[in-house]
Amino acid sequence: MFESFDAVFLARLQFAFTVSFHFIFPSFSIGLASYLAVLEALWLWTGRSVYLDLFKYWLKIFALAFGMGVVSGIVMSYQFGTNWSVFSDKAGPVIGPLMAYEVLTAFFLEAGFLGVMLFGMNRVGKGLHFTATLAVAVGTFFSAFWILSANSWMHTPTGHAINAGGQFVPADWWAIIFNPSFPYRLVHTVFGAYLTTALVVGAVGAWHLLREKGNEGARVMFSMAMGMIAVVAPLQIFAGDQHGLNTLEHQPVKVMAMEGHFKSYPDGAPLVLFGWPDEAAGKNLFAVEIPKASSLILKHSWDAPLKGLDTVDRKEWPPVAVVFWSFRIMVGMGMLMLTLGLFSLLARARKRLYDWPLLHRFALAMGPAGFVAVIAGWVTTEVGRQPYTVYGLLRTVDSASALDAPAVGASLLAFVVVYFFAFGAGTYYILKLMSHPPHRGEEGPRRDQPVRAAGITPAPQVAENIATGKGA
Amino acid sequence: MPFGIDLPMFFAFIIAFAILAYVVMDGFDLGVGILFPFLPVGRERDSAMNSIAPVWDGNETWLVMGGGGMLAAFPLAYGMILSALYAPIIAMLLALVFRGVAFEFRWRDPRHRALWDVAFSTGSIVAAFAQGVTLGALLQGVAVQNRTYAGGWFDWLSPFSVLVGVSLVCGYALLGATWLVMKSEGSLQERCHRFAFRLAVGTIVAMAAVSAATPFLREAYWARWFAWPQVLFTAQVPLLVVIVTGILFWSLKRAHHYTPFLMALALFGLGLAGLGVSLYPNIVPPSVTIWEAAAPHDSLKFMLPGVLVLVPIILAYTGYSYWVFRGKTGHEGYH
Numbered sequence: 001m002f003e004s005f006d007a008v009f010l011a012r013l014q015f016a017f018t019v020s021f022h023f024i025f026p027s028f029s030i031g032l033a034s035y036l037a038v039l040e041a042l043w044l045w046t047g048r049s050v051y052l053d054l055f056k057y058w059l060k061i062f063a064l065a066f067g068m069g070v071v072s073g074i075v076m077s078y079q080f081g082t083n084w085s086v087f088s089d090k091a092g093p094v095i096g097p098l099m100a101y102e103v104l105t106a107f108f109l110e111a112g113f114l115g116v117m118l119f120g121m122n123r124v125g126k127g128l129h130f131t132a133t134l135a136v137a138v139g140t141f142f143s144a145f146w147i148l149s150a151n152s153w154m155h156t157p158t159g160h161a162i163n164a165g166g167q168f169v170p171a172d173w174w175a176i177i178f179n180p181s182f183p184y185r186l187v188h189t190v191f192g193a194y195l196t197t198a199l200v201v202g203a204v205g206a207w208h209l210l211r212e213k214g215n216e217g218a219r220v221m222f223s224m225a226m227g228m229i230a231v232v233a234p235l236q237i238f239a240g241d242q243h244g245l246n247t248l249e250h251q252p253v254k255v256m257a258m259e260g261h262f263k264s265y266p267d268g269a270p271l272v273l274f275g276w277p278d279e280a281a282g283k284n285l286f287a288v289e290i291p292k293a294s295s296l297i298l299k300h301s302w303d304a305p306l307k308g309l310d311t312v313d314r315k316e317w318p319p320v321a322v323v324f325w326s327f328r329i330m331v332g333m334g335m336l337m338l339t340l341g342l343f344s345l346l347a348r349a350r351k352r353l354y355d356w357p358l359l360h361r362f363a364l365a366m367g368p369a370g371f372v373a374v375i376a377g378w379v380t381t382e383v384g385r386q387p388y389t390v391y392g393l394l395r396t397v398d399s400a401s402a403l404d405a406p407a408v409g410a411s412l413l414a415f416v417v418v419y420f421f422a423f424g425a426g427t428y429y430i431l432k433l434m435s436h437p438p439h440r441g442e443e444g445p446r447r448d449q450p451v452r453a454a455g456i457t458p459a460p461q462v463a464e465n466i467a468t469g470k471g472a
Numbered sequence: 473m474p475f476g477i478d479l480p481m482f483f484a485f486i487i488a489f490a491i492l493a494y495v496v497m498d499g500f501d502l503g504v505g506i507l508f509p510f511l512p513v514g515r516e517r518d519s520a521m522n523s524i525a526p527v528w529d530g531n532e533t534w535l536v537m538g539g540g541g542m543l544a545a546f547p548l549a550y551g552m553i554l555s556a557l558y559a560p561i562i563a564m565l566l567a568l569v570f571r572g573v574a575f576e577f578r579w580r581d582p583r584h585r586a587l588w589d590v591a592f593s594t595g596s597i598v599a600a601f602a603q604g605v606t607l608g609a610l611l612q613g614v615a616v617q618n619r620t621y622a623g624g625w626f627d628w629l630s631p632f633s634v635l636v637g638v639s640l641v642c643g644y645a646l647l648g649a650t651w652l653v654m655k656s657e658g659s660l661q662e663r664c665h666r667f668a669f670r671l672a673v674g675t676i677v678a679m680a681a682v683s684a685a686t687p688f689l690r691e692a693y694w695a696r697w698f699a700w701p702q703v704l705f706t707a708q709v710p711l712l713v714v715i716v717t718g719i720l721f722w723s724l725k726r727a728h729h730y731t732p733f734l735m736a737l738a739l740f741g742l743g744l745a746g747l748g749v750s751l752y753p754n755i756v757p758p759s760v761t762i763w764e765a766a767a768p769h770d771s772l773k774f775m776l777p778g779v780l781v782l783v784p785i786i787l788a789y790t791g792y793s794y795w796v797f798r799g800k801t802g803h804e805g806y807h
Contacts, residue, residue, distance in 0.1 A: 064576050070529055071572035075565045077539040081554025082561055088554075089619055092547020093767040097775045102543035103537045104782040108708075111533045112789045115526030116796055123796050163621070169768040399554035407625045411562045418566045422573045422591075429580040 008400045010408040011083040014415060016382075018075050020375050021419050025069030027374045030144060030190065031197025032062050033137040035224075036117075040133050044126060050216050053442035057217065058201075060444070061433050063118050068426045072112070072419070083408065086391050087399035094160050094168045094176055098150040110136050121444060123176035141190070148189055152182035154390050155381070156250045168390065180250055184243040185381075191236040192377065195337060196370025198228035202340075203367025206360035207383035208437045217438030219354050226353065226363070233337040240334065241297070245380075248298055252392060253312050254384035256297035257323040259294050260284050261308040268292035269306035274328070277320045282310065318386040326379035340366050479530040479773065480766035483545035484755065486779055490541055491541045492744050494534035496647070496737050501528045503648020505571055505596020506641060507667060508589060516660040517589065523801040525575055531792055532568070544775060548619060549755045549765035556614045556621040557606045557628050564602035571595030597641060604640030608633030608682075609751065612689055613758040634684055639678030643740065646671040650733035655801050668732055669724055675736075676717055679743060683710070686750055690758055709746050716742065 036058055043051035077099070080088045088096075093368060107262040116124060116132040124132070159175025160168045170176055205222030208215050249257045256262075260272040262282045271294040275287030309317060347353045386389050389399040501524040511517045542550040554561055574592035578585050609628035616622055649668040653661055687694040697706050716738045723731035753761045766772065 026522045064580070067529070069573055070532065074532060074536055074539075074568055074572075077536045077543075078554060078561055078565055080543060081539070081550045083555075085551030085555040085620060088543055088551035089548045092550065093771040096540070096544030096550075096767060097771050099540045099777055100537075100775055103533070103540045103784065104778050107533045107536055108530070108782075108786040108790070111647050111794050112786065114529055115793050119526050120796055150682035163768065166767070170770045170774065173770075174775050176577050180620055341489050394473060399553070401558075403555060403558060403624075404619055404625060407558055411558070414562065414566055418569055422569050425577060425581075426573055432580070 005405045005409060006406050007403055007405040008397050010405055010412055011400050011403070012396065013410060014412040015079060016379075017419070018072065018415055020078060020378070021423060022069065022072035022076055023374065023378065024074060025145070026140070026290045027189075027196045027371065028061060028272060029065050029069055030140040030193035030198065031195075032058060033133075033140045034194070035197055035201065037130075037133050037137040038224075040130050043091055044130060049440065053438055053440060054217055054221055056442040056444045057074070057438045061430055063341065064426055064430050064433070066110075066114065068423055075415075077173075082411075083401050083403065084288060084387045084389070084399050090167050090394060090399075091154070091390055092167075094157075094170055095150040095153060097170075098146050098153070098177065102143055102146035102150075102371065104137045106141075106146065108140065110139035113139070118444075144190060144193070145186065146381060148186050149177050149179070149182050152185045153179045154383055155179075155185075156181040157390050157393060161317065162393075168393075177374065181243075181246055184239070184246045186359065187239045188236070188243045188377075191232055191239055191403070192370070192374050194228065195236055196374055198225045198232065199337070199340075199363075199366050199368075199370040201225040202229060203263050203365075204434045206363035207434070209354055210357060210360045210364070212353055212437060215437055215439075217442075221438070222360075222363070223353060225401040226341070226348070229337060230341035230345050233334070233341040237334055237338060240331075245298065247384075251384065253309070254318060254323065254381070255298070255364070256307070256309045256312070257318050257320045257384055258327040258380060259298075259306075260320065260324045260330055260441075261294070261306060262320075263287050263310055264306065265295070265307040266305045268303045269294040269298075269308075271297065272324075275324075277324045279317070279320050316387070318384050323380055325385045326376040326383065329376040330373045330380060333369045336366060336369060479769065479776070480545075480763050483541070483766070483775075483779075484762045485540050486783075487538060487545060488744065490534050490537040492741060494531070494538055495744065496740050497534060498528070499644045499740065500524070500647040500651040502571075502596045502600050502753060503529055503644040503646065504571055504652065505593050505648070506600060507648050507652070507664070508596070508647040509665065511660070511663065513586075513589075516663070518662060519656055519801050520652055521578070521592075521654065522678075523573070526797045527794060528572075528575065530793065532572070535568075544767040545767055545772060546755055546762070547767055549760060552614060552616055552619075552621050552760065553610060555605055556623060559623055560602040560628055561607070563629075564599050564606070567595040567598035567602065569595070570768050571599065596644075598614045600641045600644045601637040604637035605629075605633045607638030607640070607747070611636070611686060611693075611747075611757065614756050616756065616759055632689065635678075635685065636682055639675070639682050640745040642671060642674040642678050643717075643736075643743075646675045647733070647736050647740070650736045654729050654733045657800050665724070665727065670718055670726065672717075672736075675739065679713065679739070683746065692758065696749055696752065706749050709742055709749065711776075713739065713742050732759035 016135055036055060039051050039055040039058070042048070043055060080092075113132040113135040116129065117136050120132065121129055153176055156179045157168070158179045159170065159172040161171045163169045201221050202225030205218045205225055208218035209222055212218070223363065244255065244258075247258075258278075259269070260275060260277050261269055262277070262284070268291065270289035270291045273288045273290065275284035275289075278285050292302045295306055296302055298304075309320070343359055343362065344353065347356050347359050351361070387396050388394060389396050503519050504524050508517060508520065511520055539550070542553075570591040571593075572595075574588040574595065576594065580766035581588065605628060609630070610631060612628075612632060614623065615627065616619060646668060649664045649671055652664040653668055656664065656686045687697050697703070716735050720732060720735035720739070723735060751757060754765075756764045
């Protein structure tokens with residue numbers, strides 16, 4: 001059934017599918033790990049039990065999200081070899097060691113302390129437990145550092161040479177790790193993860209405030225999340241703008257596609273708000289434009305000239321419509337986040353933060369916005385790098401394994417089915433946990449399970465739950 | 473060579489170590505999954521699951537280390553092996569997804585516990601079998617041309633690879649059973665003790681069958697095992713297997729709690745040593761050597777300090793987290 005497809009296209013689809021699904025979990029757990037560390041620190045510092053309750057409430061959700069991130073991540077570490085073996089052979093000497101450092105500094109740290117963080121509250125002292133939580137949070141950050149360095153090198157390769165076998169070989173590790181787009185991508189991604197988490201926490205808080213204004217846990221989490229969004233959303237817009245300028249410098253073709261600039265504009269390029277890029281015709285249909293605004297944003301001058309895709313061979317074009325639209329989705333989400341942040345500041349100033357249903361409904365609707373923005377942003381940058389895997393040097397068509405389309409198609413189908421089933425169920429369980437209001441004396445992840453201090457096995461409780469028809 | 477060491481060789485040892493660490497650690501938790509259908513629902517299944525819940529995720533990290541380390545240190549071999557063994561690798565990854573999520577899901581959703589238990593055990597069995605098939609297919613040899621895999625996408629399937637697959641399922645089940653003998657008590661321990669006996673017999677028979685078949689796969693394997701004088705060295709492997717097997721059965725008979733697990737680990741270590749004897753100096757048999765597949769010197773040199781400093785630290789805190797959850801599952805809280 002897959003004979004008529006192009007094996008490389010299917011392999012790209014498979015990578016896009018598995019990496020998008022995977023990244024949903026870390027983009028949430030990077031932020032959530034830090035949030036948990038903050039909650040535990042606040043509990044240790046102030047002794048207020050609401051922080052411990054919230055810690056335990058979110059820890060159960062973290063356990064689920066983290067587990068799904070781990071298993072979908074194992075897939076990623078093998079996908080380079082199964083579907084992109086030529087890329088692995090050629091770029092492995094440069095990006096491989098970065099990923100090896102990710103495993104050594106981050107994955108083991110997270111996995112090693114996760115058990116203690118989840119189940120060890122009663123087995124180790126408070127200080128050691130907090131250390132474990134911190135180790136997990138720091139681990140997620142190290143992980144982002146290394147993998148984004150490797151990814152950024154594929155966008156802006158520097159510090160390498162090419163040997164007789166056609167392999168990229170390291171010449172200057174400092175230049176490789178801190179390649180030109182890395183600092184921007186790191187900041188933009190980490191802010192994105194914080195925003196994603198804050199939006200989810202805010203939405204859960206809002207949901208419970210809509211039902212019960214006085215719930216202390218809901219108040220605290222909502223207030224913390226809104227504060228985070230009010231601070232980070234503007235910072236993120238600034239960081240995104242800086243990242244865009246960096247992209248203009250190093251990958252101008254990507255920016256042309258993002259802006260929908262098919263033509264060159266010698267005296268001021270318009271900002272295309274909406275439109276439908278028609279690649280074949282080389283123009284935007286139904287375009288709504290603000291004259292000269294793009295030059296103002298990208299060059300800080302109304303009349304600055306900007307080159308368009310007409311200056312570039314069509315063989316170097318990324319898929320314009322995808323990049324154009326995913327970019328607009330991301331920016332649109334960013335603007336909505338800024339609006340939410342400002343709205344919450346207004347509510348705080350008027351002392352109506354816990355008592356303004358419109359704000360709570362808006363925050364609830366914005367719950368998934370972080371995920372949408374994160375995936376749209378990655379689509380923009382990754383599709384915008386096409387037709388290359390290592391920008392300007394190694395084409396995507398020359399990177400793939402020599403596999404037949406049916407093999408790739410069948411595995412793609414298997415991934416789609418398994419992921420929707422397994423991660424669909426996981427998402428449902430997470431939503432179910434979130435639907436329970438936070439309350440005093442919140443239970444940790446394993447109150448109903450036997451690895452714990454009391455030494456009681458959960459079998460009677462599970463049996464009881466079944467008997468009474470109660471879910472988890 | 474700078475530092476006076478052969479870096480490709482050093483990294484081959486590191487990868488081998490990661491694989492050993494993975495096989496023995498995830499081996500016992502996969503083994504618990506394989507035994508799961510044979511444990512009664514309720515208390516026994518729950519405490520079996522809980523004995524591995526805090527550590528499985530660290531155990532699987534060694535698989536990522538093996539994959540990531542291969543990409544970093546032997547990028548050529550990584551690409552060749554994974555594209556050659558496409559089907560079993562993908563099957564393993566999907567199976568690991570199922571069993572990984574089941575750890576949390578079965579507690580979150582008691583009404584569908586039976587479904588997630590099936591996902592957990594099927595995932596464990598398929599992952600173990602696929603790993604064995606991968607190993608068997610690698611031993612058979614991989615057709616290579618122009619730095620890429622040049623065979624068909626069903627080359628991996630053969631009686632030998634299936635034999636190794638079945639053997640590994642049996643071996644992991646032995647690790648799981650002996651782990652539970654160590655970590656549990658009462659009826660679960662008694663049951664696993666009985667399983668361990670039968671699985672030990674099965675594992676020894678399987679190891680013997682695989683060992684007997686391997687020298688006939690390729691002439692080079694025969695030479696590596698039986699050529700004089702290295703036979704003096706290689707003969708130690710089967711000799712040690714006999715000794716370890718003896719201690720394993722003796723300790724099972726005496727109903728020791730810890731020794732059977734340690735002996736099962738030793739069997740796996742010896743199995744890997746045997747694998748090393750067969751493969752060396754190839755990393756992708758029959759043609760690609762460790763040195764041909766190795767990443768450039770600068771890549772390896774960059775990773776060297778990381779490995780030398782971080783691996784001992786990792787082992788230390790992994791040990792710490794095992795120590796936190798030491799003792800029999802379900803009774804620790806009483807001390």
